[in-house]
Amino acid sequence: MNLHCSISSDFNHVQVHHILSFDQVQHENQTSFKLIMDAKKITQIYEGLGTLARKCIFSILSVSIIPNHIAFIMDGNRRYSKQHNLIQGAGHRIGFTSLMSMLKYCYELGIKYVTIYAFSIENFKRSPEEVQSLMDLIQEKIEGLIKEESIVNQYGVRVYFIGNLKLLSKPVRLAAERAMEATAKNSRAVLSICIAYTSTDEILNAVVESCEERWDDKSEMNLIGVEDIERHMYMAVTPDPDVIIRTSGETRLSNFLLWQSGNCVLYSPAVLWPEIGFRHLVQAVLEFQKHFGYLRKQKRI
């Protein structure tokens, strides 16, 4: 029996090819069941080795400071679809798989807070078909998150949906509320999914709520300060991000976490979101560690 195994660079995907000789083909039926079981065991072993390799790298990174909160701008799904001649929407589905991998690595590394920019209010200006297919995908994936075997239960992740949820259609909004309720007891990590979100809308909402809070005592209207606005932000449930990773090489915030990103390292690898991997997360953490010393000095100053 010849087995050919290949491991992807993020130690996550293992392909096992079983190459049979002519003699072995004759006994194939008898031994095929046993061979499949062996192949499965070997796959598990290789996946385990992959996890171990990642854990080693994470231990090395953990010698220095690890970011507490990483945010992702998942840019490049449509370009990926075009480059690989896929049907519309396929890039986003592959992007979701990449997201699950990145979340797994983040939680394995011990990053407590992860925020993702899933859908901007400006994205509603895209074609209705594209918006609808994105909303369908989002609803499908939110419902998948609530399932027992999903990553949120595996790592004890509490999920927040951040944004102007009133702009979403009822099924998506209800699914989001169900997911938030189902994961409310989780406390090991936090996943903030920004949907129907722009930072300017978040600030606007905080300003309006700050004014409404003082409605009964209007004499205090002009005493509204930074703390009031921060208290009313959608993102008040998490600390400020330490790193914002934007894929596809664009270096702009696109109305994401403008208020919270003042002292946050911005990292923009040229890779498209569906192609993001383990090494990019390692690189982002190294960038954070490189700038941390100066950043801490600035914060003290």
Next chain:
Amino acid sequence: MLSLSFSSPFPHSYLPKPLSLSTNNRRLHVFIKNQFTGAGIPSPEEPVVTPAGLRRELMPKHMAIIMDGNRRWARSRRLMPQAGYLAGARALKKVMELCSKWGIQVLTVFAFSSENWLRPKIEVDLLMGLLANKLKDEIDYMGREDIRLSVIGDVSKIPQSLREFITHGENTTKNNSRLNLVIAINYSGKYDIVQACQSIALKVKDGVVEPEEINELMIDNELGMKSMQLPYPDLLIRTSGEVRVSNFFLWQLAYTELYFTETLWPDFGEDELLRALHVFQQRRRRYGV
């Protein structure tokens, strides 16, 4: 001598660096004369030029610069910090000349942030003194070059003498139109939004507006920049290798292209600016859609 150089990749981006044209002989640059379609009308003696490799229609209307690295520059040369700030002022004048020549309408520079008050008093006094001297020295130059001076930020906390120079400078240059130089002194993006919120809250208190009528446009109009009717920055450049925005502008940066360079501010010159503009012109701006 004309030379072509390929620089090493940016540490913070995997974008390939553009070709850089460096020459000691300025006459060898190829210029393309274009109509100036900006906010003002330049004098006929000094038409706007577009450097080789750049497209006129893709030039940023508003460029913002975080002038970081002056102290590090001085330290690396074993000089006092004031030497770094003086060198930084010289670099700023050079960039102002280039912006004026290339038709960039607004140049915002961050001279002093709210967080800088926490630096040692002697350094803060030095910076304030330098700002006052530079404003005094350059006011005639700005008059000659048709440059308008504007200042944003909370000027109530800065020394009286500097405040007087600022007022004098703004009044003297208010009719100039070729380039609008905006200097941010004691400015913080969060402070700007809070003061916009406070003025909206006062309108709510007076019954001029209901809370549910507050929208993004209203906040827009209350921000410091908008009262001068300036566009939001198209490009933000930060020198010295720091890859963050540090609360310099906030609301206005929603769709601004960010450009980070390892070069320290006093070393930032024409080549670096050309490189930044070249990278900017290659970006695909979608404004969130």
